[in-house]
Amino acid sequence: MAEDNTVRRPGGRSARVRAAVHHAVTELVAENGYGNFTIGDVATRAGVADSSIYRRWGSLESLTSDVAVTLLTTSSPIPDTGSLDSDLRGYAAGVARDISGPDGLAVLRLAMALSQGGAIGADARDRFIDERRRQIQQMLDRAATRGEKPPAALDILDHLLAPLYIRILFGMGPLTPDYIDSLVDRLLAAFHPKSVQR
Amino acid sequence: MAEDNTVRRPGGRSARVRAAVHHAVTELVAENGYGNFTIGDVATRAGVADSSIYRRWGSLESLTSDVAVTLLTTSSPIPDTGSLDSDLRGYAAGVARDISGPDGLAVLRLAMALSQGGAIGADARDRFIDERRRQIQQMLDRAATRGEKPPAALDILDHLLAPLYIRILFGMGPLTPDYIDSLVDRLLAAFHPKSVQR
Numbered sequence: 001m002a003e004d005n006t007v008r009r010p011g012g013r014s015a016r017v018r019a020a021v022h023h024a025v026t027e028l029v030a031e032n033g034y035g036n037f038t039i040g041d042v043a044t045r046a047g048v049a050d051s052s053i054y055r056r057w058g059s060l061e062s063l064t065s066d067v068a069v070t071l072l073t074t075s076s077p078i079p080d081t082g083s084l085d086s087d088l089r090g091y092a093a094g095v096a097r098d099i100s101g102p103d104g105l106a107v108l109r110l111a112m113a114l115s116q117g118g119a120i121g122a123d124a125r126d127r128f129i130d131e132r133r134r135q136i137q138q139m140l141d142r143a144a145t146r147g148e149k150p151p152a153a154l155d156i157l158d159h160l161l162a163p164l165y166i167r168i169l170f171g172m173g174p175l176t177p178d179y180i181d182s183l184v185d186r187l188l189a190a191f192h193p194k195s196v197q198r
Numbered sequence: 199m200a201e202d203n204t205v206r207r208p209g210g211r212s213a214r215v216r217a218a219v220h221h222a223v224t225e226l227v228a229e230n231g232y233g234n235f236t237i238g239d240v241a242t243r244a245g246v247a248d249s250s251i252y253r254r255w256g257s258l259e260s261l262t263s264d265v266a267v268t269l270l271t272t273s274s275p276i277p278d279t280g281s282l283d284s285d286l287r288g289y290a291a292g293v294a295r296d297i298s299g300p301d302g303l304a305v306l307r308l309a310m311a312l313s314q315g316g317a318i319g320a321d322a323r324d325r326f327i328d329e330r331r332r333q334i335q336q337m338l339d340r341a342a343t344r345g346e347k348p349p350a351a352l353d354i355l356d357h358l359l360a361p362l363y364i365r366i367l368f369g370m371g372p373l374t375p376d377y378i379d380s381l382v383d384r385l386l387a388a389f390h391p392k393s394v395q396r
Binding site for chain 1: 306309312365370
């Protein structure tokens with residue numbers, strides 16, 4: 001099914017190649033673990049020439065990084081609803097939906113894979129985390145501009161994303177709407193007290 | 199170095215075999231990913247006969263589960279200091295120390311491995327999570343007996359363990375004492391308000 005969607009995705013040959021190569025990397029990381037496949041394996045599975053991959057991405061590390069950034073930035077878009085409360089709830093619900101799906105652990109697998117990849121892998125991982133942090137920071141900056149008092153981007157990682165990821169990682173789903181809302185409630189109560197002075 | 203310690207560990211041949219087999223599984227999961235090695239591979243690396251492993255553990259799933267439970271229960275002992283505050287700080291510091299080490303991601307890798315292992319893997323994962331939850335619950339029950347108002351075990355997973363794991367997973371260390379203390383502070387403030395009535 002995913003193959004089918006991928007092949008029919010609009011955008012011409014270049015976009016089709018990119019989608020097929022990304023899909024192959026995600027599968028190979030899941031099946032073999034990072035370090036246990038080559039650019040040749042990716043090319044075979046994606047049905048493209050090795051040289052196309054080398055020309056476009058240069059190395060397996062930078063290809064893996066591209067896959068990770070794409071997964072993170074296209075899978076759970078950051079809402080802009082006009083209030084931090086509903087932005088956070090919408091974002092958390094989107095993340096929960098994505099990581100509960102069949103490729104739910106792909107981002108975590110890629111993050112772990114890159115962490116094992118030495119300096120180049122670490123650099124790639126930093127880039128994809130920075131991209132996500134930048135997007136979250138924009139949401140928080142919009143809230144601050146409106147006069148709201150947002151938490152820091154790292155607080156969202158620690159108290160919203162981390163619990164969602166770990167619950168899925170340990171197979172402790174499903175991530176119910178009530179559970180997700182309770183995480184957002186706590187985050188807002190801890191970092192954005194409305195009436196309580198402490 | 200680890201090999202050396204393992205081999206010299208006291209407890210006779212049975213304990214030495216167990217340690218060598220556990221070490222081999224941890225390495226193979228890290229190097230190959232779960233599903234990409236057999237009991238024969240474990241036996242070869244540990245220097246024991248296949249039949250010893252089958253006799254003792256029965257299957258790769260139950261062996262992997264045993265390794266995961268052992269890692270979780272021996273690596274970060276739960277303190278009993280007489281106060282919830284210092285129990286939590288000691289426990290969090292121990293977890294942070296363990297996951298910051300060279301085998302830091304082993305528990306996460308094993309958890310992900312078991313999650314991919316179908317029904318038998320899921321059952322094994324549940325057993326190792328239940329064991330850890332039981333230990334944490336004992337710490338919380340001791341606090342309740344002393345008249346303290348502890349958070350729930352799942353709150354400790356969500357707001358103490360999850361951020362520590364995700365920070366390491368995403369290579370966002372080091373886990374400084376100040377950072378760890380801030381997580382404990384928030385947990386206690388959110389679930390164990392001392393003077394603030396809300």
